[in-house]
Amino acid sequence: MIRAMIVDDDALVRLGLADLLDGDEAIETVAQASDGLRAVELATAHRIDVALVDVRMPRMDGIAATARLRALPHPPRVITLTTFDLDExxxxxxxxxADGFLLKDTAPSEILRAVHLVASGSAMLHPAAARRLIDRYHQAGHSRAAAARKKLENLTPREREVLALLSRGETNAEIAGHLGMRESTVKAHVSRILTALEADNRVQAALRARDAGFTG
Structure with missing residues (x-):
């Protein structure tokens, strides 16, 4: 069972998301918060697997809340769910x-898929958000390329194979199938890759690989 938390200052949005998530037999909404500060309090008191977090909220916005949530001893995965796909x-x-970025007009089935993917250690970005992110990284990419290539030098050939598939958005199970290894072994490789690339999650690891011009 995936334990979810909804963080949004709009009560109707929280109600709608709770109905959506609780309609999936593998997801349970265990907490709701109307601002980032309350979200951190609830995540400290309860085990949360995935938090859906709005950006614009009173007291503590979603960006600050995400950083605080990810810094907890048992951090939940975070999906930013907002009306705005602004670059910043x-x-x-x-x-x-955050492990995911979705707009609130995303189809309900895709929101549910994102919760499952993020809970399993994968990532999911709204296509428009992904394009904006890639454009921004291309514009400022030259200054990071050398540093990213240096980090990739620390990876073994096997870890490079895992990174190539991870960068294409494949899940741990899919990577295991492609490379003929146990899923637990893939998880160990992914953990090592994140450490070597100084990345907090799979999205950042994929961006490091893109910075370095790595294609596998």
Missing amino acids: YVYDSLTAG
Whole structure:
């Protein structure tokens, strides 16, 4: 069972998301918060697997809340779910540690898929957000390319194979199938890759690989 938390200052949005999530037999909404500060309090008191977090909220916004949530001893995965796909929102939320970025007009089935993917250790970005993020990284990419290539030098050939598939958005199970290894072994490789690339999550690891011009 995936334990979810909804963080949004709009009560109707919280109600709608709770109905959606609770309609999936593998997801349970265990907490709701109307601002980022309350979200951190609830995540400290309860085990949360995935938090759906709005950006614009009183007391503590979603970006700051994401950073605080990811810094907890048992951090939940975070999906930013907002009305706005502004460049700074996409970049700042992922930099803060979010594993996903979706717009509120995303189809309900895709929101549910995102919760499952993020809970399993994968990532999911709204296509428009992904394009904006790639464009921003291309514009400022030259200054990071050398540093990213240096980090990739620390990876073994096997870890490079895992990174190539991870960068294409494949799940741990899919990577295991492609490379003929156990899923637990893939998880160990992914953990090592994140450490070597100084990345907080799979999205950041994929961006490091893109910075370095790595294609596998």
